[in-house]
Amino acid sequence: MTERAATYSEVFAVREYRYLFAAYLLSLAGDQLTAVTVAYLVYTGTGSAALAAAAYASSYLAWLTGGPLLSGLADRFPRRRILVVCDLARAALIPAAALPGLAAPALVVLLFTVNLLRPPFVAARAALMPEVLDGDRYAVANGVDNICAQVVQVVGFAVGGSLVALLSLRGALLVDAGTFMVSALLIMIGVGARPAPRPPLSPARPGRAAGLRVICTDPRLRAYVVVLWTASAFTYAAEGLMAPLARQYGGGAGTVGLLLAAAPLGMALGGVALTRLCPPAARAQLILPLAALSAGVLAAVWLVPPLWLVLLLLVLAGAASAFAIPLNALFGRAVPTEYRGRAFGVAITGLSGLQGTAMVMAGLAADRWPATTVIGFSGLSGAVAVLALAPLWPRRRAQAPVTFEVPIEQPRTTSTADSPTAEASGRRR
Incomplete structure (x- = not known):
């Protein structure tokens, strides 16, 4: 491993990462807009701060439930497909919040369902990154993602409120859905298809x-x-x-x-x-x-x-x-x-x-x-x-x-089939 830090230009020289990065920003902005817009919709419709807080806090609950249950999808299906499906599903669900007469509890459930799609998206992207970037470019790209996430977090709340004021709640929700649509399109165009990490015929152990x-x-x-x-x-x-x-x-x-x-x-x-x-x-x-x-x-x-x-x-x-x-x-x-x-x-x-x-x-x-x-x-x-x-x-x-050697799948035998080997190598992925 070289001691020289990779530059930002070297990171963005990787075509797949450029598309993943742009899609990541759009998806992250969409998450922020969803939280702000739906929480505001719940509060204006009911006047209940508790329901509005429940809508906003649903992202935490979604991770606690969807993280253990749904992040494993990133290891069973092609990760590019997981990213696209999660974005398209969110784009389809979010406009439902603008349906007239939708009760506040239903809005909270809808937002929770939308947030359930974030754990498999984040897990699939995190798992894909070491395959797209090698050496120190992977570490520097993590820094770029983190920095931009902080900026989006700060700006997203203000933008969400401004969109509601300028476009109405329905218009803001359509823009929100559009961020996920464009994110899915970028991934389909710029990220190469890769097979699922687990061979289709291998036993799906726990x-x-x-x-x-x-x-x-x-x-x-x-x-x-x-x-x-x-x-x-x-x-x-x-x-x-x-x-x-x-x-x-x-x-x-x-x-x-x-x-x-x-x-x-x-x-x-x-x-x-x-x-x-x-x-x-x-x-x-x-x-x-x-x-x-x-x-x-x-x-x-x-x-x-x-x-x-x-x-x-x-x-x-x-x-x-x-x-x-x-x-x-x-x-x-x-x-x-x-x-x-x-x-x-x-x-x-x-x-x-x-x-x-x-x-x-x-x-x-x-x-x-x-x-x-x-x-x-x-x-x-x-x-x-x-x-x-x-x-x-x-x-x-x-x-x-460090990387592990890929563990050998042993059909229907002992529980060690799903355990990684302890021997690490110095090769880059």
Whole structure:
């Protein structure tokens, strides 16, 4: 593996990635527009904040249920087909929200169904990326995707509200559906067809637990996932406290917006710095320190610093959270290709569940203590927890992309048929 970091031009020189990237942005924007538009539709139709919140929060619930059940589709069918089908299905379902007389509970169920199509889409794309990009281009592309996701997250909410104001709810929903239609078209045009990872005649052994089993049986994958889950849970617990934090500092909605935008801004800046200024080997060495820093820097909020310093700390926490970019690349290379979709599904499902749980726990704590105290304690606890995981972190082989030999399918025999081999090679995919 070369020590020179790949450039953005080298990443975008890959034709398939250009189309995957454009489709990813459109699909991500569509997800944001769906959440904002349907939640607004529910609220204006019922006046119920609880139903509107349920509509918006359905994306978390969809990952918790659809992640384990549906991400395995990316390992059983051609991944290009999964991407196209998920986009076309969302494009077909979303306009149904504009049907007159549709009850609010039905809208919540509709949005939940639409969100169920995201886990197989994300898993299929994540599993396809190492096949499209080799060497450090794969790691840098993960950084590009992450940076753009942060930007879309910040801009998507404002654009969603503007579309509703300019085009009406029905018009906004049609634009929303159009983003998925164009995404599917780009994938069909620009991404080459590949066979399903599992040969059609091979026995379909239990797939739902295969991703979890692959992660649990390999110490490197266990370390990658546990560090990601731990650092993210303690760091993003603060995200659910931005409103009470703004109130504590005497601010209003504008202050909440600034606080919410700080971490994504830092994540984007950290992603650029990590992928463009650090050589590949250095990125791997920085993962654990940055994971601890992403939570630990928030411990200073306990001291109730000035608001400008709180914003700076949130930016720094977001920048350190960019450790997930090289970690994602290591994880993607280490998982056998025929289990990659399910393994990513397990990782993202656990991440969503823990982040949501951490936000709820932080909110309950903030009913009793000041938001600054809860955020500071969460940050300090997160740093300690990550550092406690240091003995589990792989020391020697974590710096190089690794791959497993493809496990041999053994028809109707022992349970080892679905287990990856422990021997890794230094070849690039």
